[in-house]
Amino acid sequence: MIEMSHVSKTYKVFKRDAGAVxxxxxxxxxxxxxxxxxxDVSFTIQDGEMVGYIGPNGAGKSSTIKILxxxxxxxxxxxxxxxxxxxxxxxxxxxEIGVVFGQRSQLWWDVPVIDSYELLRDIYRIPQAVYKQNKxxxxxxxxxxxxxxxxxxxxxxxxxxxxxxxxxxxxxxKILFLDEPTIGLDAVxxxxxxxxxxxxxxxxxxxxxxxxxDMQDIEALTERIILxxxxxxxxxxxxxxxxxxxxxxxxxxAALYRRLEI
Numbered sequence: 001m002i003e004m005s006h007v008s009k010t011y012k013v014f015k016r017d018a019g020a021v022x023x024x025x026x027x028x029x030x031x032x033x034x035x036x037x038x039x040d041v042s043f044t045i046q047d048g049e050m051v052g053y054i055g056p057n058g059a060g061k062s063s064t065i066k067i068l069x070x071x072x073x074x075x076x077x078x079x080x081x082x083x084x085x086x087x088x089x090x091x092x093x094x095x096e097i098g099v100v101f102g103q104r105s106q107l108w109w110d111v112p113v114i115d116s117y118e119l120l121r122d123i124y125r126i127p128q129a130v131y132k133q134n135k136x137x138x139x140x141x142x143x144x145x146x147x148x149x150x151x152x153x154x155x156x157x158x159x160x161x162x163x164x165x166x167x168x169x170x171x172x173x174k175i176l177f178l179d180e181p182t183i184g185l186d187a188v189x190x191x192x193x194x195x196x197x198x199x200x201x202x203x204x205x206x207x208x209x210x211x212x213x214d215m216q217d218i219e220a221l222t223e224r225i226i227l228x229x230x231x232x233x234x235x236x237x238x239x240x241x242x243x244x245x246x247x248x249x250x251x252x253x254a255a256l257y258r259r260l261e262i
Contacts, residue, residue, distance in 0.1 A: 002045040002068065002175070002207070007077030008231075009038040009063050037063040038074070039231040047174070048205040050197075052222035054212070054253075056262055060231045061211045065177055068209070069099055082174060095124060098168030102180030105160065106167055107152040113163045114148040117170060124171040131170060138166040141196055158189030165193065169200070175207045182217055194220045215249040229262030 013033045016026045038060045045051055055061050066072040067079060070086035070093050079086055084093045107116040121131045139145060142162045152160060161181060168176065178197070182190045198221065201208055210221055218225060219239055227235035227242070235241060235256075239249060246252040 001047055001080075001082065002043075002209075003078075003080045004044075004064075004068075005042050005078045007038055007041045007064075007067060007074045007079060008036070009060075009067065009072065009074045011035045011037055036231050038067075041077070041228070041231070041233055043226055043233060043236060045207060045209065047207055048201070049224060050201055050208040050210070050222045052210050052212070052218040052225040053228065054218060054225060055228040055234075056257055059228045059262065061228060062179070064228070065099075065179060065209070065211060069097060069177060070094065095171065096173055097175045097177065098171070098173035099177045100161075100164050100168045100179065100181050102161070102183040105152060105164060107160070107163060109153045110151055112149050112151055113144075113155075116152065117148070117167060120167055120170055126171050130172065134170050134172060135166075138169060141199065142166050142192075158185045158192075161185060161189070161193060162196075165196065169206075172204075173206065175209070178208060178210045178212075180212050180214075181210070182212070182214060190217075197221055215253060219249055227256075229257070229260055234260055234262070 013035050015031050015033050016022045041064065053061055053064065063072065067074050068081065068086055070090040073087045081093060082096060086093050107113060108119070117135060139148065142165065144163060144166060147155060147159055147163055152163070155163065165181065182193055185193065194217065197208065200206055208221070210217065212218065223238060225235070225237060225239060225242065226233060242256055243249060243252045
């Protein structure tokens with residue numbers, strides 16, 4: 001279970017004007033802005049749920065995921081994931097989570113994918129029998145047979161994303177964070193990724209938190225949607241709560257953003 005309670009996070013951002021004079025002044029006197037990324041964020045996610053975590057750019061989605069992953073420490077509030085504090089119990093916590101960033105890679109760029117998998121096996125200390133079973137299952141479900149011997153840099157975007165998803169699941173995590181997992185993928189690749197995520201959730205009861213701007217992903221994969229804007233939770237419901245009778249999810253969401261002024 002994931003429990004966030006009254007979590008707030010503020011960043012101090014350095015600002016200066018362009019030009020050499022401003023650069024010189026900044027050496028002796030720096031000016032900062034306070035950016036409130038999260039303010040009093042609370043929600044609970046049950047084991048096995050698939051939740052869409054959406055909002056416009058700068059809404060606070062990435063900050064939330066980083067706190068849940070143990071990368072960031074909030075200024076205020078508490079967070080418990082399966083009884084662990086993500087940033088205080090980070091070593092134990094990361095063994096139970098998998099993370100896929102659509103624009104970042106956990107695969108070594110110049111070596112075959114299988115070498116990256118074996119490195120992850122050692123990092124997570126996965127027993128050999130478990131690693132072999134998971135690798136074979138993921139290879140079959142994601143059609144990776146011809147990709148494992150290929151360096152990551154030679155893969156297409158769709159091929160790399162399939163390998164990235166498999167890499168995040170080798171250690172049998174209980175929770176999977178997906179940040180834009182289908183960004184830039186063609187229609188066939190998108191359908192393959194969505195189908196795999198649904199099957200994996202059904203078979204293993206893995207909790208999935210999906211952040212994306214692709215509303216087709218949200219509708220296809222999640223039954224619950226949490227909408228965040230300007231650091232505040234604005235809605236916790238379903239796609240129908242956003243649509244309000246409108247058949248087009250993107251248009252309904254854009255109208256909701258305008259109405260909420262986010």
